[in-house]
Amino acid sequence: MSINKEYVPVADFYAGRSVFLTGVSGFLGKVILEKLLYSCKHINNVYVMIREKKGVSAEERFRDIINLPVFTRLKEERPEDLNKIIPVTGDLLAPNLGIEKSVEESFVNKVSVVLHSAATIKYNQQLDEALNNNLEGTRRVLELCQRMPRIRSFVHVSTAYSNMDREVIDEVVYPAPAALRDVYTSIKQHGVTDEKLIKKILNGKPNTYVFSKALAENMLVDQHGDIPTTIVRPSTVAAAMSDPLPGWVDNWFAATGIFHVTGSGNNRVIFGRKSNVLDIIPVDYVSNLIIVAAARKTQSKDIPVFNSCSSSCNPVNFGEIFMYLKEYYVTNKYHDAYPMLLFSRNKWIVNFLTFLLQMLPAKVADVYVRTKGQKPRLVVYNILVVFGRRKPSWLWNRLPRRMSAGSNPKGTHLCLF
Template sequence: MTYRQIKEYDAEKVTLSCGPASYVSVPDFYTGKSIFLTGVTGFLGKVFLEKLLFSCKDIENIYILIREKKGKTPLQRIEELFNKPLFSRLKGKDPQCVKKVTPIIGDLSEPGLGISKADEETLLEKVSVVFHVAANVQFHKELKEIINTNVGGTKYVLQLCQRMKEIKAFIHVSTAYCNTDQKVLEERVYPPPAELSEVLKFLQQPQHDNKKRIKEFFKHQPNSYTFAKALAETYIAENCGHVPTIIIRPSIISASLKEPLPGWLDTWNGATGLITASYNGANRVLLGEGSNILDLIPVDFVANLAIVAAARCSSFSSLKVYNCCSSGCNPLTLKQLINHMNHVEFDKNVSIIFTNNKPSLSTLTFFLQTTPSFTADMFLRVTGKSPRYMKIQSKLTMVQKALSYFTSHSWVMKADNSRKLYASLSIQDRQTFPCDPMDIDWKQYITIYIEGINQFLMKKLV
């Protein structure tokens, strides 16, 4: 048997053993239910919203947490959201789907999410599934602000869940990089890098920007984002109580593989900026080794896994963790990534020098990137055109600084729970909600990724 045949055979066995009457499909689970979704204006949040409405058509309502914006009403912001390209297939299938989306005015960093009493009562009465996707994703944000949003916001969402009358599942989206001291990441909650109570006490002090003290808190954490996410996981594990709870840990979220559009993305975050710069020749040097694993996961796989996990959450007796990662079963090395880039176009020649030596990185960057960019800008000035190459290098420097820790280290992130969950689904559900990293053909995917960058970020016609 091929791998795909084995998976289909396993799925048939699960369906038969459960019996046709006992197996509840994922779309059927969501029938008549109301959802509360945070982070809907973010990259992943948009895909969540589109997929829930497209594939779970009998959902009752989706309440979305959204901040007030000057000059625009909440309904105008929703209309603006639905005018984006990723909602085109949904509107073609169900033009009235927008009526199922209800804005809840609030802010993740505010106590109680800053929502009105009336909206709170609506959520407590009607919502049964909560997807907490919102987060401050800036790596080096001031610690007090990011703790307030990523830990405090998680606390407020969980407290709301604990008061919901019909709560069936609380899904918290974390990150696989909140435990970077683990070379092999299991699907469980690890001890926190610091006690949350100590961190909060420190942040209340006048000198809460003491870099030495913050470094002591971080230990092996590379930045404030991963640190805050680790603390949020611990808070959930210690306080979820009776609420059926799931933690989803995606690795580096990248362009969609298939849905809602192949290669869709709307952000330069993650690996996208570095991949673009390397593909276009602006980046020639990377800190790390070619054998290091770059753990990419398509954005549609993350949304699908979370949606499926919520539908199966009622069968769990305790908190469940799912790593949404590729390195444990279908790894992609940096060298393989470069090789796949060279197959996107016939005459492409992407060449990257890898080094673990920071002084060498600086020297190579100066001669291979800075000097040619400066020379090119001089030529543009002479010909009466605006310089642009040094500006690109300046932005690239910030990207390299943010990602150097991740390119210079390598991890294996297991996804056994995630793959077992996927294997337990019916064939129809597996076709509707693909999320097994083994199904990613990296050579094909990198082509889709590059084409998506050109189409949706570079605004090129492909």
């Protein structure tokens, strides 16, 4: 079947539909929400699940979110479309997502598309907590989909690193790294503090994050039933290429944090090789793919998988990235110290150089500011780039077809690749 028969033109698909979106407080979720409203003008409503946090209600958090620069063009051009957003108090970790029954009844018969981008991004979270977030949270969203009589599409955002223990990663769901029942039995019997046991359970996965994401993919294969389900696997999500604002980013996690502390001269040592490729993908590329991937015409029970990665078509290694960072930070005088970067795959050497080049100068600087009567501030940056250690190859056979199918012929691309 051709791609044009599998998928509907994006704006047409969303016209008159209502969407349920998770993860809207996150970097990717904000961009998805803005793009849905801006490019799909005739969308009905977008229900966004937001949890209460530190005594701040979901409604208050929502107001803070829509005041961010990401929504500037929507406010300037079509501010009335912001009224299409309906915040829903919920919690990924709670039974039934923590959504009150009366609230669920207000939208469950209206929603036909669910986009699930919420997840924990703590790479070394306790195993039981990672499973509750990434696996059980996804299961709870799937159960919500199963209560929606009009459901047409469910898109789950996984990660390109869910199978990074493989040399080649195709757009398929691979066998689970462990039997879930055995994992829970082990946790119940032995807890989650025995590092050797946890390493054995992870079965080659580098951390609990990718392990739980891999299990979530397998859970969807086993339990999605008649729900048309799609999995999107982004690699390291970075600042926007163009939408909603060129270069827009709202956090210091992952690539953003690494780039800043390195370009500013605060981090001088990285575990890995200069030639290691860092797979980074602009956030708007990912959000557009998620939106497009939902626009399925068929009700096939197969789960399409899309790898959203850059290294297969446009690879860039750490050495090249550092060259660009150094030029930018020095030219614009954003550096605290002159940028330099050493690479090693020996942990002892990395730790020694980190002490010599980062910790020791920082401590000396703190002693100096104490003599001036100022408050000392010791900041130690020790970047261990887990996802730069290996060099898997991601296949993305679906994307070239989706590019042409998801692009607006007039030039305003709904799917920007």
